[in-house]
Amino acid sequence: EAQVTQNPRYLITVTGKKLTVTCSQNMNHEYMSWYRQDPGLGLRQIYYSMNVEVTDKGDVPEGYKVSRKEKRNFPLILESPSPNQTSLYFCASSFLQGEQYFGPGTRLTVT
Amino acid sequence: GQQLNQSPQSMFIQEGEDVSMNCTSSSIFNTWLWYKQEPGEGPVLLIALYKAGELTSNGRLTAQFGITRKDSFLNISASIPSDVGIYFCAGYNAGNNRKLIWGLGTSLAVNP
DSSP states (O other): OOOOEEEEEEEEEOOOOOEEEEEEESSOOOOOEEEEEETTTEEEEEEEEEEEEEEEEOOTTTTTEEEOOOSSSSSSEEOOOOOGEEEEEEEESSSSTSSSEEOOOOOEEOO | OOOOEEEEEEEEEEEOEEEEEEEOOSEEEEEEEEEEEOSEEEEEEEHHHHHHHHEEEEETTEEETTSSEEEEEEEEOOOOOOGGGEEEEEEEEEEOOOEEEEEEEEEEEOOO
């Protein structure tokens, strides 16, 4: 089944404790992206990747890192999480300029 | 970043009613996409539009790519309770194919 998977689905952590949210897709898509969703603010792009080893900042990249060592994986790293990063996170993938397919989301709470 | 103007922001309707929502931009778009997000889930693609004037249906849903290439419309006919969710428009700007631009969503509630 074609899909985007994310792990974990739920995460509660404390300020400053590094964490990684994984994302994997099995559709051979070149493009992958991370979004955060907050009430009233819609979907805001954090980082995106056009292909392996090619990443770029989205609209809200501060406090996040990404890497794209393999085509199928695009992990999101929070080196020192803060409470303002409490949010619902989505990974998405697509062919270039194509329809994006989303993972199920990761709900992160930073206390 | 750039955002699309999506309206209405929310709708509360009776089961069986038709629904219309739209999305506008100040610049020309090459592609329009309509998504639905249910509580606790990721957005799911409903309809994709690639040509000005294109009219595409998916069951009770119909979407159109405006002829000016600056707007798109989504209609839902004979709404049912499972239509509840947030509907998002998104699109690729003619000048930048790297970034999908999003609207803020239309929240739909259906009263049985």
